Amino acid sequence: MSGGTGMAGDERRWRVPVAQVVLKAGAAVAFALLAVLSLDDRPFLLLAGIAAAGLGALALRDVLAPVRVAADAGGVTVVTGYAGRRRVPWSSVTALRVDERQRLLLHTRLLEIETADDLHLFSAFDLGEDVRDAAAELERLRARADH
Incomplete structure (x- = not known):
């Protein structure tokens, strides 16, 4: 588990690296x-x-809200606004995906957590690890919650 902080049970947190x-x-x-x-x-x-x-x-902001995404069997908690938090049950998450774009020499990759009324975007700088790894872990937690 690079970057994120593992927790007891099936909980996971992704945070901004201290060095950043x-x-x-x-x-x-x-x-x-x-x-x-x-x-x-x-x-x-x-x-x-x-x-x-x-x-x-x-x-x-990084000091006030270092954990950008946290997830467990019940759902996902995301940072909103400057340093607020919002708890979203898995049943309200309509999509989890990685958006990749390349323009000129710039390559961006963002984790998208979509609900019916909002879209939450997180970069590797927010999560402390590659967004594809975070997305795969979130999908795993979501799938376990469905069973």
Whole structure:
């Protein structure tokens, strides 16, 4: 089980890797320092300040809601909004799939958890492992819940 955290029984959690949180927080501090050092250059100050605030907000989200997806026999819990959580029973999950796209030199892969009224998207950066592995584990847990 790379990336995710195994739990007792048939429960599973996928979380943002700690190294990623540290990297975002460190980058936010670095941009904040650049902003302070460039007080006489207003355009650079503004850009560095915006970068620091944005990275700081992302790092804070990772601290407040490190577990992006958790699943067990009863259903799946996903992060919604900035750091909220929503519990979805398996009967309400209409689809679990991996969306892969390639544009120019960029290849993206996202885990999609679809319900009747929402679509939850998670990347490998959210889950701490390849989204295909997470999707396979979620399908396994879902299938066990059906029996």
